[in-house]
Amino acid sequence: MADPFPPSTPRSPELSTNGVGPWPGEWPTDPRYDPELLERGDSRNVVDEYRYWTVEAIVADLDLRRHPFSVAIENWQHDMNIGSIVRSANAFLAETVHIVGLRRWNRRGAMVTDRYQHVIHHPTVEDLVTWARERDVPLVGIDNRPGSVRIETTQLPERCILLFGSEGPGLTDEAIAACSTLVEIGQYGSTRSINASAAAAIVMHTWIEQHAL
Known part of the structure; x- marks a missing residue:
């Protein structure tokens, strides 16, 4: 330029x-x-x-240099974090953002970065799973459920969809069942969980450290 x-x-x-x-x-x-x-x-x-x-x-x-990971967010409660997650997806140059559930989502936190992202809507988890299987892309769920592995000691797939749940309830059981891996972020304080948008930023940056540096 x-x-x-x-x-x-x-x-x-x-x-x-x-x-x-x-x-x-x-x-x-x-x-x-x-x-x-x-x-x-x-x-x-x-x-x-x-x-x-x-x-x-x-x-x-x-589009000439996007990273081969995508981000998916379940949207069943008009989660206010979705916009911030989209903004982080743009910052880390995710390939695609998938909104699962309600079509409408709060764009305020995106700060218009959604204009520069490919955003795909899926009415159901099943529709997202079909999209991913047709392209042979694994779903990696992020939630602190029993059986989750620590992201600090886990190698994320280079090509994958990082799937996040709504703030509060986290991933639905249907979404968890569709994931090939379930990872959690190590925590050391008294709080049970990390804010969804903060967790998404941590996981995306972990992918960057593992595959893009």
Whole structure:
């Protein structure tokens, strides 16, 4: 990407966090750039490499290097954590996000990162299982149930779907039965469980440490 701020142009430390103003000087001809953003500036929460790019161009570029893991979330109670999980999936460049259950979900926590993710809805766990089997992708459940193995000592499959349950009840019995592996995050305090979105971020980062570093 061409640098919109050549060395002679002072950079503000706020550019990366608060966005950038209108493009200075002659506009680039690269079709990845959005004329409206070039004219008005880009205040989106995107890395500097994608400043002024269209959403479609960003998605296309991400598709060239997505990681071969996906994330699935059961959505039976309009869980407020789903948006945050989608945001983490974008941060760790998950291949796909699967919403299982209710079609509508709270997007507030996603901070519009769902625009850059491939999000697939499955009305039932069975539908997700069928999708995964057709592609020979194992389901890895995350829940602190009897029989779960510690993620700290477990090698996650490189190609997999990481399946998370709703905040509180966790994975449904049907979802657990469909998983090839059930893992839990080691805990050392008095609380029984970790917040669902925090757990999802930990597990995704564990996958990154095992397969992407």
